[in-house]
Every structure is written in structure tokens, then in C-alpha cells.
Amino acid sequence: MNLELYVFYLFSLLLLYSSVNVIISNNAVKSAIHLVFSFFFSAVLWLILNAEFLSVILILVYVGAVMVLFLFVVMMLDINVTAAREGFVKYFSVGFTVFISMAGLLILFFNRDFDDSENNVLNEIKVVSDDNTENLGYVLYTEYLLAFEISAIILLLGIISAITLTHKKNTINKYQEPGEQIEVKREDRVKILKDKDLE
Amino acid sequence: MIPVTYYLILSSILFSISLAGIFLNRKNILIMLMSLELMFLSINFNFIIFGNYLQDITGQIFVFFILTVIAAESAIGLAIIIVLYRARDSINVDDIGGLKG
Numbered sequence: 237m238n239l240e241l242y243v244f245y246l247f248s249l250l251l252l253y254s255s256v257n258v259i260i261s262n263n264a265v266k267s268a269i270h271l272v273f274s275f276f277f278s279a280v281l282w283l284i285l286n287a288e289f290l291s292v293i294l295i296l297v298y299v300g301a302v303m304v305l306f307l308f309v310v311m312m313l314d315i316n317v318t319a320a321r322e323g324f325v326k327y328f329s330v331g332f333t334v335f336i337s338m339a340g341l342l343i344l345f346f347n348r349d350f351d352d353s354e355n356n357v358l359n360e361i362k363v364v365s366d367d368n369t370e371n372l373g374y375v376l377y378t379e380y381l382l383a384f385e386i387s388a389i390i391l392l393l394g395i396i397s398a399i400t401l402t403h404k405k406n407t408i409n410k411y412q413e414p415g416e417q418i419e420v421k422r423e424d425r426v427k428i429l430k431d432k433d434l435e
Numbered sequence: 436m437i438p439v440t441y442y443l444i445l446s447s448i449l450f451s452i453s454l455a456g457i458f459l460n461r462k463n464i465l466i467m468l469m470s471l472e473l474m475f476l477s478i479n480f481n482f483i484i485f486g487n488y489l490q491d492i493t494g495q496i497f498v499f500f501i502l503t504v505i506a507a508e509s510a511i512g513l514a515i516i517i518v519l520y521r522a523r524d525s526i527n528v529d530d531i532g533g534l535k536g
Contacts, residue, residue: 244437248445255449255473259456264465271469278476285442285487287495290502297502302472302509309513310465313520327459335455342447350439350488371492372499380496387503394507401514 240284251277264310272303289369442484449477464519464526468512475505 254277257270275298282291364374376384456470479498486494516526523530 241437244441248441251445252448252452255452258469258473259452259459259466264463267466267469271472274473275476278480281442281445281480282483284437285483287483287487287498290483290495290498293499293502297506302506305510305513306465306469309516312517313465313526315463315465315526324459324462327461331455331458334458335451338454339448339451342450343444346443346447347440368495372495375492375496376499380500383500387500390507391503394510398510398514401511402517 244281244284247277247280251281264315265307268303268306268310271306272299275299275303286368289372439484439488442480446477446480446484449480450474453477462527462529464516464528464531467528468509468516472505472509475501 251274254270254273258267258274261267261270275294279291279294282294364370453470453473456473457467460466460470479501482494482498482501484494486492486498519531520526
């Protein structure tokens with residue numbers, strides 16, 4: 237009957253299932269895989285919400301890049317699984333209490349009547365067409381150009397800091413040190429010998 | 436048309452699950468970082484829901500910027516975890532208290 241509602245129910249249940257598995261799984265690789273699944277399911281839900289470009293970006297950037305990075309780190313570190321699990325039972329009551337209280341508070345706050353009339357539509361920003369990607373690009377490169385460039389700088393900063401943090405200094409290879417080369421004085425290299433010294 | 440309340444309740448439950456995940460996985464900082472990613476996902480959900488509800492594309496623009504910031508954040512966070520693992524040989528949160536006075 238109402239296909240949209242069925243798709244919503246199906247994928248929201250799958251999303252909640254996989255996100256619960258992320259936090260209770262005892263293997264970090266399984267957690268990462270379930271996180272990938274929850275990104276997929278929420279991409280489907282974003283499609284229903286008319287955010288086509290962002291749902292594709294979520295799959296391409298997140299599943300393609302960030303989660304691969306996560307899996308790479310998980311497999312690079314040799315984690316003791318049993319040691320990582322201790323404290324789970326101890327903190328379970330705290331975590332469950334936090335979950336119930338936070339979810340109850342938020343649902344109590346959000347469970348009100350939002351009228352679905354057209355009165356609340358804001359029309360401050362003009363849209364150029366029905367195409368989501370075209371609208372997004374138009375607004376991004378006009379209204380939010382400065383923020384776009386700042387986000388580019390943030391990504392550059394991320395690259396630089398990640399490389400400088402993890403880069404090990406190479407001690408095997410020989411390389412030039414320009415500072416030391418410049419600082420060299422004549423006395424370090426040249427020694428003048430008199431004739432009598434040779435005798 | 437699905438009521439906007441359904442989506443809001445879904446994102447609230449997602450946020451609460453990820454918050455509980457931070458409390459439960461005290462020994463493993465990697466899963467804490469994954470819970471953080473889930474939390475950002477639920478926040479992005481809220482932006483998209485209200486952007487769709489108010490027919491305003493600014494919500495999606497915000498999600499775009501949040502996605503770039505999370506990508507940078509997770510890259511730096513994972514780099515810090517690798518450095519920590521080299522120094523301490525564990526990713527237990529309790530072992531990071533070395534700067535405590």
C-alpha cells in the first residue's frame with residue numbers, strides 16, 4: 237500500500253540492528269563492518285528524504301575511504317580481544333541507564349505535532365532546478381564559498397597532521413641536511429699546515 | 436509522506452545507542468571512535484530531516500561541511516591511536532592517563 241513507509245520501517249530497523257551490533261560486538265573488525273552496513277542503510281533513508289547527492293557521497297566517501305581507513309588501523313593494531321572486553325559487564329548498567337534516559341528525553345522532546353503544511357517553508361535561498369546536485373552546487377559555490385574553502389584548508393590540515401604524527405624518521409638512508417651545510421665554517425674544513433709541521 | 440516525527444525518533448535512538456557505546460567500550464578507544472562516527476551520523480540525520488521538512492537546502496550544505504570535518508577528525512584520531520599504540524602497546528583508555536597530575 238504505502239511503499240515509502242515500508243521501506244522506512246525496514247531500513248530503520250536494519251539501521252538500529254547494525255548500530256547496536258557496532259557497540260556490543262566483541263571483535264573490532266565486526267564492529268567496523270556493521271558500521272559500514274549502518275552507513276549503507278542510512279544512505280537509503282537519506283534517499284527517501286530527497287538528499288540524493290549526500291547519500292551517494294556517504295557511500296563513496298565513508299564506506300570507500302573512512303571505513304577502509306578504520307579497517308586498516310584495526311588490522312594493523314594487534315588488539316587483545318579479551319582484555320578489550322573486560323569492564324563491559326561492569327559498565328553495562330551505566331550504559332543502559334544512559335541509553336534509556338537519553339532516548340526517553342529526546343523522544344519526549346521530539347514527539348510533538350509538526351504540521352506538514354506549507355507555511356513553514358523558508359524561501360530565503362533560491363533553488364535553480366529540481367535536481368538536488370545542481371541546487372547543492374549552486375548554493376555551495378555562491379552563498380557558502382568561504383566555508384567551502386575553509387573546509388578545504390581543514391582537510392589539508394588533516395593530511396599534514398596525520399602524516400607528521402605517524403611518520404617515522406628514516407635513519408638508514410643518507411640524506412642532506414641543508415642547515416648544517418650552511419652553518420659550516422672555514423675552520424671546520426680547512427687546516428693550514430706550515431712547512432715545519434711536515435718535517 | 437512519512438511524518439517527520441518518525442525520523443526524529445529514529446535519529447534520537449541512534450544518538451542514544453552511540454552514547455551508550457561510548458560508556459560501554461571503555462577499554463577500546465577504536466570502538467569509541469566508531470561510536471563517535473555513529474553519533475555524527477545521527478546529527479546529520481537531523482539536519483537532513485529538517486532540511487527536507489522546511490524545504491531548505493541549507494541543511495544539506497551543513498551536512499556536507501560536517502562530513503568533511505568528520506573525515507579530517509577521524510584521520511587525525513586514527514593517527515593519534517597509532518602513535519599511542521607505538522608508545523604504550525595498548526589502546527586501553529585507562530593507560531592514557533599519563534599526564535594526570
